[in-house]
Amino acid sequence: MEQFLIEIFGDGVLINILMAALPLLFILPYALVTIYLEMKIAAHIQDRVAYMVTGWHGVLQPFADILKLLQKEDITPAAANKILFNIAPFLVFVGTYASFAVLPFSSHYAGSNLDLGLLYIVAVSALVVIGLLMAGWASNNKWSLFGAMRSAAQIISYEIPTAFVILTIVMIVGSMNLQKVTEMQSGGIGNWFIFGGPFILSKKLLLIPLMIVLFVIQYVASMAEVNRTPFDIPEAESELVQGYNTEYSGMKFALFYLAEYANLFVVSALTVVLFFGGWSSPFGDFLSGPFWNAFWFVTKGMVFVSVNIWLRWTLPRLRVDQLMYISWKVLTPFAIFCMIAVGFILVW
Amino acid sequence: MNALSTYFRDVFRGVSTALIGMKITARHIFTRSVTIQYPFVKLTLPERSRNRLYVNMDDCIGCDQCAKACPVDCIKIETIKSTESDNLGVTSTGQKKKLHVPIFDIDIAKCCYCGLCVYPCPTECIMMTDVYEFSEFNRYNLIYNYSTMTPSEVETARAKLKIAEAEAAEKKAAAAFLAAQVKIAQPTPTQPPISPTT
Numbered sequence: 001m002e003q004f005l006i007e008i009f010g011d012g013v014l015i016n017i018l019m020a021a022l023p024l025l026f027i028l029p030y031a032l033v034t035i036y037l038e039m040k041i042a043a044h045i046q047d048r049v050a051y052m053v054t055g056w057h058g059v060l061q062p063f064a065d066i067l068k069l070l071q072k073e074d075i076t077p078a079a080a081n082k083i084l085f086n087i088a089p090f091l092v093f094v095g096t097y098a099s100f101a102v103l104p105f106s107s108h109y110a111g112s113n114l115d116l117g118l119l120y121i122v123a124v125s126a127l128v129v130i131g132l133l134m135a136g137w138a139s140n141n142k143w144s145l146f147g148a149m150r151s152a153a154q155i156i157s158y159e160i161p162t163a164f165v166i167l168t169i170v171m172i173v174g175s176m177n178l179q180k181v182t183e184m185q186s187g188g189i190g191n192w193f194i195f196g197g198p199f200i201l202s203k204k205l206l207l208i209p210l211m212i213v214l215f216v217i218q219y220v221a222s223m224a225e226v227n228r229t230p231f232d233i234p235e236a237e238s239e240l241v242q243g244y245n246t247e248y249s250g251m252k253f254a255l256f257y258l259a260e261y262a263n264l265f266v267v268s269a270l271t272v273v274l275f276f277g278g279w280s281s282p283f284g285d286f287l288s289g290p291f292w293n294a295f296w297f298v299t300k301g302m303v304f305v306s307v308n309i310w311l312r313w314t315l316p317r318l319r320v321d322q323l324m325y326i327s328w329k330v331l332t333p334f335a336i337f338c339m340i341a342v343g344f345i346l347v348w
Numbered sequence: 349m350n351a352l353s354t355y356f357r358d359v360f361r362g363v364s365t366a367l368i369g370m371k372i373t374a375r376h377i378f379t380r381s382v383t384i385q386y387p388f389v390k391l392t393l394p395e396r397s398r399n400r401l402y403v404n405m406d407d408c409i410g411c412d413q414c415a416k417a418c419p420v421d422c423i424k425i426e427t428i429k430s431t432e433s434d435n436l437g438v439t440s441t442g443q444k445k446k447l448h449v450p451i452f453d454i455d456i457a458k459c460c461y462c463g464l465c466v467y468p469c470p471t472e473c474i475m476m477t478d479v480y481e482f483s484e485f486n487r488y489n490l491i492y493n494y495s496t497m498t499p500s501e502v503e504t505a506r507a508k509l510k511i512a513e514a515e516a517a518e519k520k521a522a523a524a525f526l527a528a529q530v531k532i533a534q535p536t537p538t539q540p541p542i543s544p545t546t
Contacts, residue, residue, distance in 0.1 A: 041377065043381070044376065044377045044378075044381065045373045045376050045377055046376070047376055047379060047380075047381045047382050047383075048381050048382070048383050049381045049383045049385075052385060216363070310370060310373060310374065311366075311370065313373060314366070314369040314370050314372075314373040315366060315369060326362075329355075330359055330362075334359075
């Protein structure tokens with residue numbers, strides 16, 4: 001991909017800007033689709049129909065929403081810390097956007113083919129916490145601060161089980177490069193890590209239950225990391241009036257929203273890369289050109305985004321102590337156990 | 349050991365109940381939604397539903413009973429007596445109309461849709477309809493004027509009444525004068541009074 005762009009535009013600064021802007025081309029339409037998907041799934045789960053008037057079955061509604069947000073007045077509260085208040089949404093979005101740099105969209109395209117890709121994702125997604133904390137603090141509003149504090153506590157705690165899961169996968173692959181993780185799982189649905197990876201049958205059978213547990217841990221933790229129900233304690237519309245979002249309006253609010261949705265895709269994509277073969281086609285070599293790879297990657301990602309939405313409208317919000325209980329007393333010990341077990345199986 | 353088994357049971361229960369919840373919501377995705385697309389599809393209202401008031405002025409006899417019954421005083425009625433020369437016709441129930449009704453205003457913004465005005469009406473001319481979409485941008489548009497009389501008609505009715513009243517007053521005065529004359533002519537207090545007509 002980079003070579004191709006260099007051939008068209010020549011080597012220079014432009015090429016770097018282009019490469020950096022490419023994920024944005026994905027995020028913006030993706031956010032529109034997801035807003036629509038979220039509303040529709042939410043409505044149908046509750047036996048409603050959601051938007052029906054703007055375009056066919058309301059497909060133009062996300063555009064209308066964005067248009068509305070663009071027109072909104074950009075308010076900075078008088079009591080807020082103006083600099084921090086204005087930086088925060090951008091920081092949140094940058095943290096999320098930076099994760100896209102290493103996502104392997106296709107065998108021929110990943111923004112940056114980092115050898116420390118997985119570590120980079122874990123590190124960069126922590127930047128979001130700083131942004132949220134900044135937003136909550138700068139809003140000078142006790143509810144926002146509550147939300148930000150909770151958010152920080154939540155994201156930091158849930159990074160630990162995620163890290164253990166990632167470590168397990170790194171143990172199997174022997175590399176932190178997301179492309180290498182994906183390549184190891186290519187060659188059909190049977191080679192995906194959720195189905196035991198490319199090992200001999202006896203090892204596979206031992207690995208499958210562990211992998212399923214690891215997948216559940218990773219998925220639950222990722223849900224907590226994107227602050228969505230049942231882990232939307234930092235936002236908690238009903239008790240904290242949207243937490244750190246409360247004082248934001250217009251495009252800054254939209255940026256938070258966009259960051260949330262983008263982050264949702266990042267964690268779903270991470271799940272896909274870790275357990276569901278990344279960009280590799282489920283049919284082995286069939287349907288697996290560079291473009292088909294991108295198609296599979298996005299499709300799998302969207303499936304997990306949809307499942308996330310589905311879960312969001314199924315489960316009620318947890319209490320703070322339950323949240324901590326799940327992270328520290330359930331997910332982390334299970335993850336450690338699975339990691340050790342996988343280690344033994346691998347050397348056996 | 350007991351605590352450990354409780355722990356594992358809780359974890360298992362947590363995961364399994366979440367899956368049960370997901371199964372239920374998944375089933376609801378594919379059930380028919382209950383939404384009625386309101387402006388395009390409307391439910392038929394029950395027969396006796398109470399919505400906007402309507403007054404059939406052809407039948408109104410100006411008896412003011414609805415205005416008296418109204419708990420929020422949203423009905424304002426003014427009447428002019430008809431003279432003998434006027435023929436206002438009869439209502440559909442066969443009652444003779446004796447009053448002009450120059451003002452019959454209902455402030456529907458005040459109306460509480462209790463329907464109490466409907467029952468006392470002797471001619472059943474005020475009724476609750478099933479129209480419920482009548483929002484306005486200007487609140488004063490919600491004062492409905494039901495009177496069918498034009499200002500000039502009101503004017504003539506007033507003038508006629510004035511003339512009739514004047515005539516009646518004259519007659520009365522004449523009669524009183526006559527009676528007084530008779531009284532003066534026969535001032536005997538012991539005799540019972542004799543009416544002037546006899």
